[in-house]
Amino acid sequence: FKAANGKIYSGRVYAKVTEGWLYGYFEARILLPSGKGTWPAFWMMPANNNFSTNPWPGCGEIDIMEEVGVDANIVSSSIHTAAYNHTINTQKTASRNIGTAESEYHVYACEWTPDYLKFFVDGAELMTFRDEGTGRNVWPFTYPFYPILNLAWGGAWGGYKGVDESALPITMKVDYVRVFQKNN
Numbered sequence: 001f002k003a004a005n006g007k008i009y010s011g012r013v014y015a016k017v018t019e020g021w022l023y024g025y026f027e028a029r030i031l032l033p034s035g036k037g038t039w040p041a042f043w044m045m046p047a048n049n050n051f052s053t054n055p056w057p058g059c060g061e062i063d064i065m066e067e068v069g070v071d072a073n074i075v076s077s078s079i080h081t082a083a084y085n086h087t088i089n090t091q092k093t094a095s096r097n098i099g100t101a102e103s104e105y106h107v108y109a110c111e112w113t114p115d116y117l118k119f120f121v122d123g124a125e126l127m128t129f130r131d132e133g134t135g136r137n138v139w140p141f142t143y144p145f146y147p148i149l150n151l152a153w154g155g156a157w158g159g160y161k162g163v164d165e166s167a168l169p170i171t172m173k174v175d176y177v178r179v180f181q182k183n184n
Contacts, residue, residue, distance in 0.1 A: 035167025039158025
């Protein structure tokens, strides 16, 4: 929203920041906002991480779903590691135009095992990223991560074609977030 002082505020929600989950199935049912400048996301970062000793992108990042309003209804999933990240144009990403991301709820999910990350939209696989067995620079996904839901405004990707403040205020509607893990 845009405050009376003209400043625009974004929002985010974290789950289990200091504990997280190691492996599992993570899903959320979300209705995305519309408007040039929106940047909603459902993603994960390492729990209780010390970024001075384990900095990004080497610590890993799991982007279950991102969308930018200027490219309406095109959702993407990505991973970021030391070897694969957008700062060196090597990130692993897959996108799909689902047509109704901004008008209907959809389920975005990630299945995370010791061997792979699989990403889904409404149960249909979007992307698989496998542990290549070449070490931490490629596969840092060996410790707990926590989910993040956020709605950003503008920024490097959300505002890459400018913003339209007439879209404000905006809302990302989240029906649920679920985490499933196998019993040992």
